[in-house]
Amino acid sequence: MSPERRYDALVVGAGPAGLAAATTLARAGRSVAVFDEQPTPGGQVHRAVAAVPESRRALLGPDYARGREAVEAFLASGAHHIGQASVWSAAPGRVGVTVGGVAHLVEGDAVVLATGAYERPFPIPGWTLPGVLSGGGAQTLLKASGLVPEGRTVIAGSGPLVWLLAWQYLRCGLTVDAILDSTPAGNRWRAAPHLAGFLASPYPVKGLELLRAVRRSVRVVRGVSALEAVGEDRVSALRYRVGAGAWVEMGVDTLLLHQGVVPAIELAASAGIRQRWDRDQLCWHPEVDAMGRTPLAGLYLAGDGTGIAGAEAAALSGELAAHAILGTSEGGRVSGLLAQRARWLRGRRFLDLLYQPAPAFRVPAGETLACRCEEVTARALGEAAALGVPGPNQLKAFLRCGMGPCQGRLCGLTVTEALAHHSGRTPAQVGRYRARVPVKPLPLAALAAMPATDDERRAVER
Amino acid sequence: MTARSFDLAVVGGGLVGAAVAWGAARTGARVVVLDEGDIAFRASRGNFALVWVQSKGMGMPEYAAWTVASSEAWAGFADELGRESGIDVAHRRPGGFHLALSDAELQARADNLKRLHNQPAMQRYPYEILDRERVRGMLPEIGPEVVGGSFCPLDGHTNSLKLLRALHTALARAGTPYLARHAVETILPRGGGGFRLLSSGGTIEAARVALCAGNGNARLAPMLGLSVPVRPQRGQIVVTERVQPFLHHPVVTVRQTDEGSVMLGDSLEETGFDTATGLGVTGTIANRAVRLFPRLARVNVVRTWAALRVMTPDGFPIYEESTSHPGAFVATCHSGVTLAANHARLVGPTIAAGRLPAETFAPFSARRFDVPQAA
Numbered sequence: 001m002s003p004e005r006r007y008d009a010l011v012v013g014a015g016p017a018g019l020a021a022a023t024t025l026a027r028a029g030r031s032v033a034v035f036d037e038q039p040t041p042g043g044q045v046h047r048a049v050a051a052v053p054e055s056r057r058a059l060l061g062p063d064y065a066r067g068r069e070a071v072e073a074f075l076a077s078g079a080h081h082i083g084q085a086s087v088w089s090a091a092p093g094r095v096g097v098t099v100g101g102v103a104h105l106v107e108g109d110a111v112v113l114a115t116g117a118y119e120r121p122f123p124i125p126g127w128t129l130p131g132v133l134s135g136g137g138a139q140t141l142l143k144a145s146g147l148v149p150e151g152r153t154v155i156a157g158s159g160p161l162v163w164l165l166a167w168q169y170l171r172c173g174l175t176v177d178a179i180l181d182s183t184p185a186g187n188r189w190r191a192a193p194h195l196a197g198f199l200a201s202p203y204p205v206k207g208l209e210l211l212r213a214v215r216r217s218v219r220v221v222r223g224v225s226a227l228e229a230v231g232e233d234r235v236s237a238l239r240y241r242v243g244a245g246a247w248v249e250m251g252v253d254t255l256l257l258h259q260g261v262v263p264a265i266e267l268a269a270s271a272g273i274r275q276r277w278d279r280d281q282l283c284w285h286p287e288v289d290a291m292g293r294t295p296l297a298g299l300y301l302a303g304d305g306t307g308i309a310g311a312e313a314a315a316l317s318g319e320l321a322a323h324a325i326l327g328t329s330e331g332g333r334v335s336g337l338l339a340q341r342a343r344w345l346r347g348r349r350f351l352d353l354l355y356q357p358a359p360a361f362r363v364p365a366g367e368t369l370a371c372r373c374e375e376v377t378a379r380a381l382g383e384a385a386a387l388g389v390p391g392p393n394q395l396k397a398f399l400r401c402g403m404g405p406c407q408g409r410l411c412g413l414t415v416t417e418a419l420a421h422h423s424g425r426t427p428a429q430v431g432r433y434r435a436r437v438p439v440k441p442l443p444l445a446a447l448a449a450m451p452a453t454d455d456e457r458r459a460v461e462r
Numbered sequence: 463m464t465a466r467s468f469d470l471a472v473v474g475g476g477l478v479g480a481a482v483a484w485g486a487a488r489t490g491a492r493v494v495v496l497d498e499g500d501i502a503f504r505a506s507r508g509n510f511a512l513v514w515v516q517s518k519g520m521g522m523p524e525y526a527a528w529t530v531a532s533s534e535a536w537a538g539f540a541d542e543l544g545r546e547s548g549i550d551v552a553h554r555r556p557g558g559f560h561l562a563l564s565d566a567e568l569q570a571r572a573d574n575l576k577r578l579h580n581q582p583a584m585q586r587y588p589y590e591i592l593d594r595e596r597v598r599g600m601l602p603e604i605g606p607e608v609v610g611g612s613f614c615p616l617d618g619h620t621n622s623l624k625l626l627r628a629l630h631t632a633l634a635r636a637g638t639p640y641l642a643r644h645a646v647e648t649i650l651p652r653g654g655g656g657f658r659l660l661s662s663g664g665t666i667e668a669a670r671v672a673l674c675a676g677n678g679n680a681r682l683a684p685m686l687g688l689s690v691p692v693r694p695q696r697g698q699i700v701v702t703e704r705v706q707p708f709l710h711h712p713v714v715t716v717r718q719t720d721e722g723s724v725m726l727g728d729s730l731e732e733t734g735f736d737t738a739t740g741l742g743v744t745g746t747i748a749n750r751a752v753r754l755f756p757r758l759a760r761v762n763v764v765r766t767w768a769a770l771r772v773m774t775p776d777g778f779p780i781y782e783e784s785t786s787h788p789g790a791f792v793a794t795c796h797s798g799v800t801l802a803a804n805h806a807r808l809v810g811p812t813i814a815a816g817r818l819p820a821e822t823f824a825p826f827s828a829r830r831f832d833v834p835q836a837a
Contacts, residue, residue, distance in 0.1 A: 089741070096741065105741070387630050390642035391500020397507045398627040400721070405703060407764060431500050437739055441762035444702060444726075448752045448759070450745030459729040460746040 001082050002099060003106045007031045009325060010095045010108035011079075012087045012267065015043020016067070016311045017303025018114035019074040020318030025110075026077035028326050033106065034074075035085040035097050041071050043116055044136070045311045047143040050075075056146055059171045061164075063311070064143070070315060088438035090267045092298035096438070103446030110298055110325040113268050114318055117261035117304040120283070120357065121414050122157060123364040126229030127257060128372050131236075135165050135258025148174050151253025154238060156180035156227055159260040159355045160207065166214045177252070179214070180240055182224045182259065184358045191353035194346075201347020202312065226360060229255050259357040262413060263305045269435035271299060277428035280352040281308055282362070283413060284432060290338055292321030300324060308352070313344035362414065363421045370418060371411040373404020381415065385422035391431045392416055405441060408433045468494045470814055471659055471668035473646045473682065476506035477622070477798035478805055479674035480629035484543075485810020486672075487636045493814075494668065495633065496644040496661055498678075503694065503735065505676055506798060508769020510699060510727045511622035511719070512712055513553065513800050516560060516589050516614035520578045524825040525778045527585040529797070532804040533616045539803035540620070546635060549628035551620050552720035558617025558712040559601065561608050561754055568610045575612055589614040603708055605756045611713075619712040621720050622799050629806075641666075646675070649685045651787045657686075672813050673792040676772045677735075687786030689828050692794055694770035696731040698743045700751070702761045709755070716751050716758075724758065726751040737768045771796040774831075781809060781826040783818050791818065792828075 007030075011022045014036035022034045034041070042049040046067025049057065057065050075081070082099060089096035090113055095106050119136045126132065135155060141147040148169060154177050155162055166176050198204065214220075226241040230249075239249045262283035265275055273294050275284035285307045292300040302321040303314035316337050323334050364370055364378035376399045384398045392415050395401060401415055402408030408415075412433050420430045438447075472483040475497030487493045515533050519526025533555070540553040562568035572591045579586050592600075593610045600613070633640055644663035649671060651657055659666045671686070673679045683690035704722030718724050729743045744766045752759045772794055774780055779795035791813050795801055812818050 384627075387627075387634050388640040388642050389500075390497070393500050393507070394642075397623045398630070400623070403765070405762075405764060434501070436765040436767055437741075437744075438763055438766070441703065441764055443759065444700075444748050444752055444761050444763055445759035447700065447741070447745050447763050448748035450741040450748075452742035452746045452749075456740065456742030457746050459731045459743055460750065 001080065002102070003033050003080070003082050003097065003104050006107035007033045007080070008108065009110040009112065010035070010106060011112045011114060012090060012095060013043065013114035013116055013303065013305070014038065014041040014081060014083075015045060015114060015116045015303060015314065016070060017116070017305070017314040017318035018043070018112065019070050020315040021112045021114060021302055021322045022079040023070075023074045023077040024319050024322035025325060026079035032079035033082055033108070034079055035082050035087050035095065037084065037086060039083045041074055041081055041083075042067050044140070046071065047140060052143065060143065060168055061171070067311070086440045087267065088440045088442045090271050090299070092296050098442060098446055101443065101446070103442065103449060105450065110300060112292070112300045112302055112318070112321050112325070113305060114301075114303040114314070115264040115267050115305040117308055118264050118409060119258060120260045120262050121410055122257040122259050122361060123368050123370055123378070123414055124227050124229065124257070124361065125368050126231065126235065128369055129229050129231050130234040131231065131253060132229045132255045132257060135161050135256045136261065138256045139165050139168070142168060142172070148172055149254035149256070152177045152251060153254045153256070154178045154180060154250070154252045155256045155258070156182060156224065156238075157258040158183040158357055159258060160351065161258050161261070163211055163214050165256065165258070166218055167210045170214065170217055176218045178219045178221060178250070180224045180227060181220055181222045182227065182358060182361055183222070183355055185223050187354050187356055191350050194350040194353060197346035198350035201343050203344075203347040203351065225358065259361060260355060261304070261308055263307060264409070265305060266407070266409065266435045266439045268294075268301055268305065270437055270439050272296060273299070273301070275432065277426070278307065280349060280356070282356060290320065290341070291324040292317060293324050309344055309348050313341050313348070316341040316344070359421075363418050364414065370414045371401035371404065373406050373410065374400040376401040376411070378418065381418045382422055385419055389419070392419060392433050395419060396433060402433050407436070407439065466494070467667040468492045469668065470494075470670045470672060471496060471657065471666055472672045472674055473659070474674035474676060474678065475630070475640055475642065476504060476674070476676060477626055477629070477802055478676070478793055478795065480626065480633060481798075481802045481805035482672055482674050482793055482810040482813060483638060484629050484632050484636070485806040485808070486814035487633065487638045489811045489814045491814040493638045494666060495638060495640045496646050496659065496666060497640065497642045498645040499643045503677055503737065503770050505769050505772060505796070506626050507623070508697070508699065508767055509622050509799055510717070510725060511619050511799055512558070512714070512717065513555065513618040513620055514558065514714070514797070515587060515616040516558065516612060517574065517578065519584065520574070520581070521776060522778050522825065523581050523584040526578070526587070528804065529800060530585060530587050530616065532801045533618070535803035535807055536618065539806055543628050543632060543806070547628040547631040549624055549631060551624045551628050553618065553620040555616070555618030556711050557613055557615040558619070558714065559597065559611045559613050560714045561597065561604070561611040563607045563609070563750070563753055565609055571612050587614065587616055600711060601709070601713075603755050603757055605753050607753050617712060619717050620799060625799065625802060646682060649682060651686065651790070655789065657790065670789040670791070670813065670816065673790075674794070676794065677770060679792055679794050683792055686790035687784045688782060688790065688792050689831070690780055690792050690794060691828065691831055692772050692774055694735055695773040696733045696736065696768050696770055697728040698731075698739050698747065698766060698768045699728050700726040700744050700747050700763055700766050702726070702758070703764050705761055708757065713754065715747070716754055723764075724761065735770065737770060739766045739768050776830070779826050780828045781818055781823045782828055789816065
């Protein structure tokens, strides 16, 4: 479906936040377009939820199936869903999007960026070998296509998704050979003060039963402090250490790596929204208030793209952003939503600290690739840092890290943290790559079709 | 706290500052480079990387000669820098094109080059106006709208990011400190000679100082009795993903890098200190590029950016020593890539030696702007 020229509101992302925002706005009589990269609504967390067979939906669990209600409410709301759409620029009043190879500039009085999250990089030796996948990528294959790994399968890392993925595999009848838990042991003590908030939040009901079920059936190695994937053409084994212990080797056909997700901030950053470093989540958070308002009038942010809080909190923030756009008076429905969201956020802090990945898995060393696209090693980062480079943008100029097709999504955090490590500064002081338009690759012919004023043409034709 | 003391403090770590500093350090001078932080107006990270001769020098033949000299020196400079840094900066000099999309454009091009070369005292250099068929013999993939172009065998290009890194690496190997996050706020001439530079990162003392701070020179120069009337002029650039080599000569607005990506430039915009990009300008750049080389239509754009040229009123460089504060120099231009060879081989060593020989540098004094424009 092609977009119209303008709408009352444009929403980028059809995950929980985007769907909630769009549904609320459409029900209030606003014309709404939702742009999303996937063919069907649901986002990463509820990917393809309305399209998958009932049997698979049941296997994936109640949290996944619950997404169907949100999708159905959205489809009935009158909002336009524009799938397989790649949004490459956003600004107040306007979104640049490619649909079916054709670029459009679509106008909207309000723009809501609900871009969600992607996985934190996990740069260990051998992480680019075939057979080594990200946990989130493996889950995508399971949700969208029902694909599961073959042969010996190990999940390594930390964070709720490690356990959820194992649980989903078990329900599909798959054997998970081991979970290598890289959560640092000391995290428990740092998280402990926030246990009360966690217990008072809706999280424990979700998590604890699942954790127990996985532990009953899968060998779990805790305290993994170092990890390598080994192989020639593809991964054939992995090596790990527990604490300062001896290296242990085990054969493996599929290694799934995951250490949490981080906000997808590129579109917001390219629109000019400032980012601040979050010391608990170890990633960038855009400048936004609880209602999703940004310093730019007409530009709103919602969901995990503003900080990781999970699907339920994302849906609440999407609805809140819609109310900010509609000008709903504070109190009543709005205060209720704010209070609910606050409960999720309080519970989140415990999880953030408990599952905070260890420095050794965030700052690579030696010949390990930091930037996969341009094949920049950790050693090269260190050598460039020794020249006294002030930050990631100079490093990018020197090494091309972050210049590849992923445009820095896969190495941005690694580069910031590595430079902080080498120069004895904090990530906040070091800064981050500037986000450049187009945020997603765009055919030159599509850019060539953009409208230009006479002044703009004269600035080039000479 | 005692300030660190050097023979020469170079203000600015971009292509001009790094080349001047390297040239000075190679004479044995104890040099320090002071620079701003990661986010700054850095022409050196945003330029188009041409080592370019054709069309330069209209109104100042000495600039044409200066440009030709740097172009001739570039291969040797690149070799030397490669040896000292271990980095190949991918300098090539296959000759370059300016292409025309209409007969009117081609005629205007021919007229311009003729006028340029008819100037008194012009050091002529070879160029040719080629018709469509002759262009196609050298650039087989041109589009049907290309009617011809001008070709100059002295034109070439490099990888300007590798150039910047190579200069910084060579500086580090020469033991020259590079102090980023030392944005220079004030320069105080000292009684007995020499200078005190107060920066965001601390104070530095040096017997001589060279201003190579791009658009920042306008603010710093008056502290040293110099006038450097530079202004920012925005240029936007589009870059594509890597593709198989197809373009063996740089075109003034389209060039394929040694890494395979295709750079498309560029705009001239008087927008002050603003590095925003806009779809109207980048779209026009893309549109012209597709008309020049239709195969680019399907290639993906991965980035656009804007950077600020450092422009004097007449567009030519300023190289000058302060008369009121001997030992204070300025070197500024908008062709930090093309002129890098001259900056490293001539400007750096002469500043280190303490004077800019008048026979070479007098035409580039900013005093030329004091003369009222004759009618």
